């Protein structure tokens with residue numbers, strides 16, 4: 202795939218920050234308060250991998266965010282290499298750069314996180330956990346698993362950021378971010394593929410729903426217009442879907458955006474928890490001064506109370522739309 206500006210904010214800042222933030226509350230108590238002490242970092246760091254990709258123009262970073270399933274001539278998802286080792290045996294560097302390495306990279310991050318837990322290296326735990334949260338978020342965005350990553354093959358350009366950034370920003374404040382307690386994943390390799398497979402299974406319908414909607418929608422009302430009534434481009438040079446069209450698409454998706462965000466939160470909590478268990482459940486309580494944990498307790502209780510009602514607080518996301 203080619204690098205597209207519409208991928209600049211995968212899940213948008215709104216989505217990624219909500220995913221990492223909410224995941225902290227699904228952790229078991231032995232992990233929760235350590236993570237909560239650093240929840241601002243975990244939340245803000247959620248968008249850093251995308252910045253690394255574009256601002257630093259880091260070539261190695263780009264393929265970590267996607268896997269192009271469905272590339273003509275490629276094999277079906279179930280026959281794809283399961284691990285990075287198998288992938289490297291099958292594809293050369295250039296091919297991997299083009300295909301993307303998302304599920305394999307998630308597995309690598311899990312190894313790194315497990316090691317960091319084992320060694321009780323605080324800074325590394327936090328960095329890797331936050332980054333892993335980002336990639337799991339990406340994996341839950343259907344178009345990050347598809348060769349048709351921006352609807353470019355079906356005349357739907359711009360749908361990528363429309364789905365993952367504009368919609369969460371418009372409607373995300375009414376979503377419920379409380380997920381179940383983290384569960385242990387006995388097979389990380391299988392789990393990483395489950396995320397990708399489920400996400401990929403939604404690609405056709407999310408694209409089809411938009412195409413169908415476009416046919417029934419007045420043409421001049423699909424995109425935002427400027428004061429002269431001409432179709433307006435945003436700062437990335439893309440046409441932006443109108444508020445009315447966004448509302449109609451969001452409704453027609455029947456909860457898909459919220460469900461995928463919730464899936465992502467659950468995955469992040471499950472993967473973090475699994476790494477900690479595989480590291481032998483190290484005691485994290487001595488990584489921070491006791492006073493800090495105590496001082497944060499009140500804020501935590503307040504947030505948890507709100508979250509139980511489905512609300513999320515504690516941070517503010519900059520608007521992109």
Ligand SMILES: [Zn+2]
Nearest residue numbers: 211251266339
């Ligand atoms: Zn990304």
